[in-house]
Amino acid sequence: MIRGAAEVPEGFTVRTEVCVVGSGAGGGVAAALLSEGGREVLVLEEGPHVPRERMTQREEQMYPLLYRDGGNQLTDDGGISVLQGRVVGGSTVVNMADVVGITEEVWAHWRTLFGCDRWSMDDLAEAAADCRATIGANHVTAEQLNRNNALLVRGGDRLGMRTATMEHNRVGCVGSGYCLIGCAYDAKRSVAVSWIPRALATGRVMVQSEARVDRFEHDRGRVVAVVGHLVRPADGAKLAPFRVEADTFVLAAGAIHSPLLLKVSGLGGAAVGRNLSLQPQAPVAALFADDVVMFRGIPQAGYVDAETATAEEGLGGFRLEAVSATPGMSAITTALPTADLHRFMTRYRQVAANLCLVPDRPGGTVTADRNGRPRISYALTPAVQATMIDAIRTAARCWLAAGAEGVALPFPGLPMARSEADLAALDRVSVRPASTPMISAHPQGTCRMGPRAGEAVVDTDLRLHDAPNLSVLDASVFPTTASSHTQLPVMSLAWLGARAILERPAR
Amino acid sequence: MNGPSRRWFLGGGLLLVGGTLVAHAVGHRPMEERASAFLGSSGRTTLESVLEALLPDGAPVGEVADGIEGFLAQGDPIQGGQLGLALTVLEHTGGASLWSFSRFSRRTLDERREILEGWRSSSLQTRRQIADAMRRVALFSWYTREQTWAAIGYDGPWVHP
Ligand SMILES: Cc1cc2nc3c(=O)[nH]c(=O)nc-3n(C[C@H](O)[C@H](O)[C@H](O)COP(=O)(O)OP(=O)(O)OC[C@H]3O[C@@H](n4cnc5c(N)ncnc54)[C@H](O)[C@@H]3O)c2cc1C
Ligand code: SF4
Numbered sequence: 001m002i003r004g005a006a007e008v009p010e011g012f013t014v015r016t017e018v019c020v021v022g023s024g025a026g027g028g029v030a031a032a033l034l035s036e037g038g039r040e041v042l043v044l045e046e047g048p049h050v051p052r053e054r055m056t057q058r059e060e061q062m063y064p065l066l067y068r069d070g071g072n073q074l075t076d077d078g079g080i081s082v083l084q085g086r087v088v089g090g091s092t093v094v095n096m097a098d099v100v101g102i103t104e105e106v107w108a109h110w111r112t113l114f115g116c117d118r119w120s121m122d123d124l125a126e127a128a129a130d131c132r133a134t135i136g137a138n139h140v141t142a143e144q145l146n147r148n149n150a151l152l153v154r155g156g157d158r159l160g161m162r163t164a165t166m167e168h169n170r171v172g173c174v175g176s177g178y179c180l181i182g183c184a185y186d187a188k189r190s191v192a193v194s195w196i197p198r199a200l201a202t203g204r205v206m207v208q209s210e211a212r213v214d215r216f217e218h219d220r221g222r223v224v225a226v227v228g229h230l231v232r233p234a235d236g237a238k239l240a241p242f243r244v245e246a247d248t249f250v251l252a253a254g255a256i257h258s259p260l261l262l263k264v265s266g267l268g269g270a271a272v273g274r275n276l277s278l279q280p281q282a283p284v285a286a287l288f289a290d291d292v293v294m295f296r297g298i299p300q301a302g303y304v305d306a307e308t309a310t311a312e313e314g315l316g317g318f319r320l321e322a323v324s325a326t327p328g329m330s331a332i333t334t335a336l337p338t339a340d341l342h343r344f345m346t347r348y349r350q351v352a353a354n355l356c357l358v359p360d361r362p363g364g365t366v367t368a369d370r371n372g373r374p375r376i377s378y379a380l381t382p383a384v385q386a387t388m389i390d391a392i393r394t395a396a397r398c399w400l401a402a403g404a405e406g407v408a409l410p411f412p413g414l415p416m417a418r419s420e421a422d423l424a425a426l427d428r429v430s431v432r433p434a435s436t437p438m439i440s441a442h443p444q445g446t447c448r449m450g451p452r453a454g455e456a457v458v459d460t461d462l463r464l465h466d467a468p469n470l471s472v473l474d475a476s477v478f479p480t481t482a483s484s485h486t487q488l489p490v491m492s493l494a495w496l497g498a499r500a501i502l503e504r505p506a507r
Numbered sequence: 508m509n510g511p512s513r514r515w516f517l518g519g520g521l522l523l524v525g526g527t528l529v530a531h532a533v534g535h536r537p538m539e540e541r542a543s544a545f546l547g548s549s550g551r552t553t554l555e556s557v558l559e560a561l562l563p564d565g566a567p568v569g570e571v572a573d574g575i576e577g578f579l580a581q582g583d584p585i586q587g588g589q590l591g592l593a594l595t596v597l598e599h600t601g602g603a604s605l606w607s608f609s610r611f612s613r614r615t616l617d618e619r620r621e622i623l624e625g626w627r628s629s630s631l632q633t634r635r636q637i638a639d640a641m642r643r644v645a646l647f648s649w650y651t652r653e654q655t656w657a658a659i660g661y662d663g664p665w666v667h668p
Contacts, residue, residue: 057664060651064582072586072643078636176665184666235583295661327650327661332643337624342563345650348659371585412627434635435627 001200002049002088005210005230011240016042017506019226019246021213021261023047024090025490026474027252028195029131033498034250035202039506042244043205044226046212046253047087048233049192055182059328062181065233066094073256075364075376079433080280082376082440084254088209089192091254092487095441096179096300096323097188099137099167100485101128102492108311114479115451118460119496127495131488134198135169136189146175146297148352149322151288155398156304156320165302169194169487175297177324195491211242216249216265216470223249223267223470247507248469251447252494255476259366259446259457260374262464262472268447268457269466275448276364277481278378278440281355282431283323283333284392285408286399287344287416292352299324300355304398306391307359307484314480315359318391320398323355333437335410344408344416352399355439356391359481360384362445376443385431393426410436442486447476462497473497546576550591553598556612560619561645571648578648590644593637601626601637 018034020027023045035041050065064070068086075082085091107124110116131137142165145153149165156163173187186193199205213228226249230239251258255276262268304320325333327348334341344351364378380388396407396417406416411429415422431438450456453465458477464470473494475486482489546554551572558568579587601611601622611619626638649655656663 055666057666058651060578060647064578069586070582077632078639174665178664234581327656327659328647331646331650338561338620338642341646345659348661373585412624432635433632434639 002196002207002209004049005232005239008208008230008242009240011230011242013243014042015245016040017246018042018248018250018501019044019244020250020252021226022090022252022254022257022474023088023191023196023207023209024085024252024254024474025092025191025487026494027250028089028092028191028199029491029494030250030252030471030473030498031205031207032134032195032199032202033495034501035199035204037498037502039204039248039502041199041205042246043199043207044211044213044228044244045088045207045209046231047085047090047209049088049207049209050093050182052182052184052186055178055184057176057178057181057184059181059326066182068256073374073376075278075378075433077379077433079380080278080378080438080440082256082278082443084256084443087192088207089190089196091441092190093182093192094180095190095487097168097170098300098321098485099132099135099169099488100483102482102489103309105309105311106314106480106482109314110479112311114449114456116449116460116479118500123496124492127492128488131491131495135194135491136171137167137169137488138171139167140165140298140301144298145302146294147292148294148297148324149300149302151292151352151402152304152320152322152354152398153302155400155402158401159394159397161394161398162305163302164305166300168298168301170298173298177296177299178326179299179324180329181326208242212236213253213261214264215261216267218265218267218467221467223467248501249471250498250501251470251472252474254474255443255446256366256374256376258472258474258476260368262447262457264368264372267464267467267470270454271448272457273366273446275362275445275479276366276376276378276443277360277362277445277478278364279357279359279442279444279481279484280380280384280388280438280440281357282388282392282410282436282438283325283353283355284395284399284410285330285334285344285351285353286396286404287347287406287408288350288352288404291349293349294322294352295324295326297324304394306394315484316387317359318387318394319357319484320354320391320395321357323353325353333410333439334408335412335414335437336408336416337413340415352404354395354398356388356395357484358384358387358391359484362448362480366446380431388431389426389429393423396423410438442475442481444475444478444482444486445480447472448479449477450479461500462493463500471497471501546579546591546594549598550594551576552612553594556614556619557594557597557623557641558645560616560623561642562649566649571645571652574652575644575648590640593640596633597637597641
């Protein structure tokens with residue numbers, strides 16, 4: 001059963017076996033596995049439950065309804081929009097549905113450099129297989145690429161780069177192009193329509209939406225309860241309070257809010273909130289002479305691959321991924337001078353676009369500001385800046401090679417680049433906060449796993465070092481950037497972490 | 508968004524005093540102050556002067572501003588407050604230069620465009636943040652309006668609840 005705040009106007013105090021905080025990629029998997037293992041589970045989710053009938057495909061309605069801070073959660077220097085879902089199903093409801101697992105190299109990197117040797121590559125593969133099956137993962141075929149994706153891939157091919165189509169979790173996709181603001185057809189197999197139904201089918205799970213957890217209560221190395229309040233989704237106004245006692249707690253509030261909750265609760269030790277990776281992405285848009293209609297079809301389905309993965313360094317390089325953008329999002333992410341932008345938008349149907357995704361190194365922090373909200377501090381290192389500019393240049397070259405008449409580069413003041421020679425302008429730019437539009441869809445790493453308390457927040461079973469009846473099962477446990485796309489890595493680790501919980505006695 | 512520092516505000520305050528004097532001296536007429544439920548009449552005036560500068564010529568800035576205010580009134584008060592603060596800082600420091608002082612909303616349309624465009628690449632982070640916030644609010648509001656879509660060839664949502 002999924003119930004909202006209106007169904008418990010007085011609030012509630014309950015006891016259960018397992019309390020899961022957050023219902024996204026990590027929380028949904030945990031709820032399903034733990035309930036299938038016989039445990040009684042209560043999931044607390046701050047966001048509302050939004051079934052497909054309420055997905056209106058209108059940006060101005062869906063960003064406020066489905067996203068944390070309406071999509072306006074920014075780093076403290078205003079440089080990067082850190083996008084996260086705040087809805088039953090978490091970020092998987094608004095994600096681009098690409099499915100990319102953790103590679104052997106990254107797994108080896110974590111094992112050798114961070115001591116995360118609890119699970120083998122075979123364990124990971126077993127977890128990923130169940131996750132893929134539950135979310136209906138399958139490969140996009142070349143014939144399914146819309147013109148935007150096909151042009152990017154063609155450009156990459158012409159430059160002799162590695163190109164490919166994605167694996168994704170869309171089944172029966174009608175190509176509306178609205179993945180970022182929720183699928184009105186349930187074709188995207190988000191956690192809300194895959195793992196949560198699987199959990200509910202056990203009859204042992206209750207999902208309480210519109211319930212914001214404020215902190216954990218703990219006593220002598222054990223978490224005893226969570227306290228919080230019901231919220232009105234539109235403005236976050238506090239409604240009635242609640243308190244949940246449990247034997248086991250799973251924290252899966254995502255890489256920004258999980259460390260925040262631990263911090264305000266005095267849990268997690270010195271490393272909590274540190275080691276944030278954002279995997280920044282910058283947009284590049286191109287103008288073609290004829291229609292591209294990037295906003296229809298499967299949005300992010302083809303890519304140009306310049307990523308590297310080694311056991312010594314983990315992930316590096318960059319990826320260029322075609323992307324669709326609705327008009328409002330297109331306008332605010334295209335950095336052209338404002339007058340040029342309006343002319344550009346009159347040719348919206350001829351616009352193609354991609355995101356340049358750069359796997360970074362952990363280095364940011366999440367702390368609490370004076371309102372108790374997260375303060376996300378993050379600076380692009382010189383190396384990441386250089387890679388980002390390289391990625392932007394390569395993207396522009398791909399679009400020009402595919403026949404674009406011009407490319408809008410993500411730096412204010414730069415006119416459209418109409419030839420390779422114009423790209424020399426990129427030698428003189430730097431990626432500055434609140435100037436180059438950048439997003440992060442993959443925050444991670446703020447409750448790092450590892451064998452040593454102090455250096456890591458959770459142990460290699462994903463249990464809190466200082467309160468082992470609480471497991472963190474979300475994107476915050478990755479020691480370094482897990483993959484170019486994080487939903488399958490989160491689900492896989494949550495799967496393994498939940499199984500580890502089941503291996504121990506319930507109390 | 509980081510709040511501007513106290514020192515920065517003090518600087519802005521001094522410019523404001525000078526700006527008011529110079530505005531009187533050169534006879535700039537303020538834009539008509541509009542009643543406003545959320546931002547206050549001064550904030551509303553600045554918002555409209557920003558929209559006029561950032562939206563295409565002839566755009567119905569009053570209507571767009573109404574939409575923004577309605578949105579702010581329903582949403583998260585902290586975010587709304589931050590926008591209000593950004594508008595205040597822009598109004599009282601945006602129009603000031605080495606040679607003249609004027610509130611932002613009393614600048615000519617071309618001057619306002621130049622100021623907002625210049626702030627996007629300013630060496631001061633707070634200015635870039637404010638210019639970015641203004642652009643986001645203005646452009647998002649404009650391009651999510653159904654009335655704008657025909658001109659850009661967007662055929663709108665497929666579902667009609
Ligand atoms: C726009 C976008 C596009 C993306 N595209 C892709 C993609 O194509 N492929 C891919 O693999 N990944 C993608 N991702 C990333 C992927 O979806 C996330 O990495 C993944 O969902 C993270 O899982 P999580 O469990 O850590 O957090 P989430 O899925 O974000 O879930 C966390 C949940 O916790 C809730 N919560 C937070 N705080 C509290 C609290 N105090 N009390 C109660 N509940 C709380 C939140 O409301 C949220 O629902 C994308 C993400 C975004 C935002
Ligand atoms: S493109 Fe496919 S998966 Fe995405 S919203 Fe449309 S139908 Fe759903």
